[in-house]
Amino acid sequence: MQQKRIIDLLETKPSPIEISINGWVRAFRSNRFIALNDGSTIKNLQCVVDFENFEESLLKKITIGAAVRIFGTIAESQGQGQKVEIQVSKVKILGEADPEDVKMTIISPKRHSLEKLREEAHLRIRTNTFSAVMRTRSKLAFAVHEYFQKNGFNYMNTPIVTGSDAEGAGEMFRVSALDPKNPPLDENGNIDYKQDFFEKETNLTVSGQLEAETYAMALGKVYTFGPTFRAENSNTSRHLAEFWMIEPEVAFNDLDQNMDLAENFIKYVVNYAIENCKDDLEFLEQRLLQEEKSKPQAERSEMSLRDKLAFIGENNFKRVSYTEAIDILKNSKPNKKKKFKYIIEEWGADLQSEHERFLVEKHFKCPVILFDYPANIKAFYMRLNDDGKTVRAMDVLFPGIGEIVGGSQREERYDVLRQKMADLDIDEKELYWYLDLRKFGTAVHSGFGLGFERLVQFVTGMGNIRDVIPYPRTPGNASF
Numbered sequence: 001m002q003q004k005r006i007i008d009l010l011e012t013k014p015s016p017i018e019i020s021i022n023g024w025v026r027a028f029r030s031n032r033f034i035a036l037n038d039g040s041t042i043k044n045l046q047c048v049v050d051f052e053n054f055e056e057s058l059l060k061k062i063t064i065g066a067a068v069r070i071f072g073t074i075a076e077s078q079g080q081g082q083k084v085e086i087q088v089s090k091v092k093i094l095g096e097a098d099p100e101d102v103k104m105t106i107i108s109p110k111r112h113s114l115e116k117l118r119e120e121a122h123l124r125i126r127t128n129t130f131s132a133v134m135r136t137r138s139k140l141a142f143a144v145h146e147y148f149q150k151n152g153f154n155y156m157n158t159p160i161v162t163g164s165d166a167e168g169a170g171e172m173f174r175v176s177a178l179d180p181k182n183p184p185l186d187e188n189g190n191i192d193y194k195q196d197f198f199e200k201e202t203n204l205t206v207s208g209q210l211e212a213e214t215y216a217m218a219l220g221k222v223y224t225f226g227p228t229f230r231a232e233n234s235n236t237s238r239h240l241a242e243f244w245m246i247e248p249e250v251a252f253n254d255l256d257q258n259m260d261l262a263e264n265f266i267k268y269v270v271n272y273a274i275e276n277c278k279d280d281l282e283f284l285e286q287r288l289l290q291e292e293k294s295k296p297q298a299e300r301s302e303m304s305l306r307d308k309l310a311f312i313g314e315n316n317f318k319r320v321s322y323t324e325a326i327d328i329l330k331n332s333k334p335n336k337k338k339k340f341k342y343i344i345e346e347w348g349a350d351l352q353s354e355h356e357r358f359l360v361e362k363h364f365k366c367p368v369i370l371f372d373y374p375a376n377i378k379a380f381y382m383r384l385n386d387d388g389k390t391v392r393a394m395d396v397l398f399p400g401i402g403e404i405v406g407g408s409q410r411e412e413r414y415d416v417l418r419q420k421m422a423d424l425d426i427d428e429k430e431l432y433w434y435l436d437l438r439k440f441g442t443a444v445h446s447g448f449g450l451g452f453e454r455l456v457q458f459v460t461g462m463g464n465i466r467d468v469i470p471y472p473r474t475p476g477n478a479s480f
């Protein structure tokens, strides 16, 4: 007998041929209508049971959350909102779900807060919201690979355990196999990492960029797509301690080409979602609309979710230098009225998310690419401009999200890079291999990192980054 998925079945014509479907019961009304979901689509399949022909004891086991196999034929639906339904001939209970137990969980069909759902992250995927988000996440991941593969990039995997701090920010998780209760000490009384597994200090990677650069300088175009880790104590709706980053790196690209790549890439994956996640996005758009009803009018979005996505595809990102941005911010209303938490006083200030969001949401009202930042607020590897005080850095800022991409043209000049490392006290011995790239056929090259969860947030309209990754890791939380 043919086993069907609901997504395919909903597109099939009525037929007398018996088929079977596996799924989980979402509802069972009047001892007659089973709403079945198998995860293939946000839509449930209506399965009609002639209860007169079924054992009472079996009907009792068709409860919300139970796994069942339904046998029957595809019939034209009498109900609204669906073309076909299943005329059930047999029900096999695969896994029961006791209603008394279900009542205690988020599987029970009530409105549960997103906070509550987070506590039951192993069950929240049974809800419409999370299945829609996670299917969309999966499609977006595919779109990322498709974009780069179609454009001649090589997928490379950079190490997760590393001995270097790529961002120089020092917010790393240590990796060690030493006994924490009794670590070996050196003559100065410090922990002796020479006796550790790797015979040196190691940590989880914060970025695969430096290794990606080595491959770009041979393969031309590469990208990574893997987990990265940051031990920054940022308890915000945009930060995770473990997140997935996409990092393309391209030999011979300058910063303008890097901006073009970022903009093209983002447009491609957003359009891919619009085309390939129609039902889920429609559901998420309605969800967002409901959520926004509880907000004051001024905070509600003027555009629907899908309008916001279409806007990305149809409009150019505004490119603005850091210096221009500072002028705009200095003269802005919230700055003059001291509404910003961090008042912009002068050139050189690091931009906070309140400033980024002002530029994107209030001033330009479109995605913005800021470039040419002050050297001293950016990482050591960014190319120094002729003015001697700015670097060829870029950040892509998105409405509702803030920074979604960070990237730069890399310092390709051996002497300039060595000087920069010396100024920042970065050990040349640790990064000799990185300097080698500047000795053997150096060339202009550029790349960027896009936080995958921030992209998923933007596309799904979810307000909290914890709700777009299956099992979020944040300060104080590593459950599951």
Ligand code: 4AD
Pocket: 166, 167, 206, 207, 208, 209, 230, 232, 238, 239, 240, 241, 243, 245, 247, 248, 403, 404, 405, 406, 407, 408, 447, 448, 449, 450, 451, 452, 453, 454
């Ligand atoms: O701006 P970042 O720190 O840039 C780098 O790591 C570069 N090495 C990338 C490169 O040039 N190859 O991080 C890049 C992006 C950010 O723009 C943001 O989207 C995301 O990674 N990101 C985070 N996402 C979730 N949680 C966090 N804690 C994040 N930190 C950065």
Ligand code: MG
Pocket: 395, 403, 405, 406
């Ligand atoms: Mg950044």
